[in-house]
Amino acid sequence: MPVGSAPVPLTLLLLADPLAAAGLTRLLEGEIADCRVLVGEAEPPPGRPDLVIWQPQPSMDALRLLVECRHLQERWQPAALLVILVAGHRLSQPQLLALPALGVLEAPSPRQLLAAITTLRSGGRVLELQERPQPEPGPDPVIGPGLGQWLLIGGLQQIEADLALCQRLLSPPPGPLTRLVLEGRLRELAVARQLLLWLWGPLHLAWSSGSAAQPGAEGAGTGAAASLTLSQRSAEGIWSTIEGRLQAAVRRGVANGSGQLLAIEGLAPQRRADLLLALMQQLTLLRQRLAEDPSLQASLAEQWQQLQPELRRQALRAMANPYVQLPLAGGLQPVADTLLRSSNLDPVLADLPDPGGFLAALVQGRPVLVDGQLLPPDEPRAVLHLEQLVSNWLLCSAEQIAAEVLACCSNWPELRRYLLQPDLLATRNLERLRNQLNAQERWSAWFERPVEIYESRRRLLCLAAGRIQPVTLLEPRDAELRQLGWLQQMVTLALETRDAVGPQLRRLVKGLGDLVVVLLTQVIGRAIGLVGRGVMQGMGRSFGKG
Secondary structure (H helix, E strand, O other), X not given: OOOEEEEEEEEEEEEOOHHHHHXXXXXXXXXXXXXXXXXXXXXXXXOOOOEEEEOOOOOOOHHHHHHHHHHHHHHOOOOEEEEEEOOOOOOOHHHHHOOOOOEEEEOOOHHHHHHHHHHHHOOOEEEEEOOOOOOOOOOOOOOOOOHHHHHHHHHHHHHHHHHHHHHHHOOOOOOHHHHHHHHHHHHHHHHHXXXXXXXXXXXXXXXXXXXXXXXXXXXXXXXXXXXXXXXXXXXXXXXXXXXXXXXXXXXHOOEEOOOOOOHHHHEOHHHHHHHHHHHHHHHHHHHHHHHHOHHHHHHHHHHHHHHHHHHHHHHHHHHHOOOOEEEEOOEEEEHHHHHHHHOOOOXXXXXXXXXXXXXXXXXXXXXXXXXXXXXXXXXXXXXXXXXXXHHHHHHHHHHHHHHHHHHHHHOOHHHHHHHEOHHHOOHHHHHHHHHHHHHHHHHHHHHHHHHHHHOOEEEEEEEEOOEEEEEEEEOOOHHHHHOOOHHHHHHHHHHHHHHHHHHHHHXXXXXXXXXXXXXXXXXXXXXXXXXXXXXXXHHHHHHHHO
16 A cells, blocks of 8 residues: 655655665555656756665765765755665764764665655655664773772772672662662762772863763764654754654653652652653743744743743642642642642752753754754754753753652642652651752752863753663853852862872872882892792701701
């Protein structure tokens, strides 16, 4: 049965080796009505093709593939270019994401190919990449022979072994108490690894998150499968794609893989999903309002900051359900209204990226700055970058709301049964979770945030494969550095001192280690050898006289 019929004949130009071209021609002409497939480089009469399908050789390198894509686009404009990659190529996902083609398919099935052609004909964009194996860990950093290298490598090996053991114990998920203990152990090991790198490691590894992606790495380049379909290349189509991907990620489940304690872990799984979906719905309404009112587009960032508190309040109301009432102080009280009166959702989230960039892209369709390159908003790298920023806002806003919900639940026991995890019904467990969150927040504000600002890093929380994962974003943060308090300034001063004194300290430790080796081998070892030789000679004379 044909997939669909076009009102006008469809002309496809197919560039592939003869065997593959024959198979693709039979598939396309058999499944697409009024389709004419032309094979080869000849100019199709009349005019130009509606779509160019190119299957490059598997041995083609990344640079040549990029040049050929640009050449085909320039030659056959305005026809869209669809690149089909067969298995066996040696290209990475970041290289494939950088291709200028409107469609990139990696070993597609016939159904995926036909769906991609339909999307491209309607003016959209398609990206389908397969899952890749995780890269092997690189060699341990070498800092030269001596005591420092022995301490660093030995400690890192022990920490990695403990981390692997904890990860194995977490899959499949154990009971609630065991899971909390293992996640706490993972956080302890992460801090121990950072401390070890800070003391003995190279400067570029000091205080780098072991669980985060490398700076500049995007979500589709971490070894996971990448699937991205834009029905339209406008701001509306981009937002529709991002919204659908995030909603699907929330419905798959939100497990914590960030390496830190999160307040939304205290919410029941259904309430957690309700809160995130309500925030997405409110963000969709806010984006639509900004897009439809030209007077608000002159100051998008300002309007965004002003509307954030009301957005969070509406999301909290939707999560709590405005029609639910629970016993409180001898009577029934509406849950949503009581939570709103007891919560303070006005504070601005301070550690979020500047909203101006992604708002201009999602509302007005303006280019996006990604890794120093100004990209159109419909580029796959730009769409994935925008998705990371929206996902980070979504999780940070949910964290702020969940923290207020936990505070209200401490004074309203009946509310715990309705909103929280079953193990938080006990007052001790709830208060312990709140104390741990408060201690983590103070540690982050006093130490971790100044370090990240000083190193021009920003830690984002993103939804990927049903888990919350951290991603490190590199961007200048000099303005935030000048606004730090005196305590945070002392932390940055300590880092600067470490950078200045660290090489001398490592050289001193290396010298002491070499001196110990010399003393043990050249002085003490030779002395012991001389003593032993004298004893053996004395025993030989005694036996000779006997």
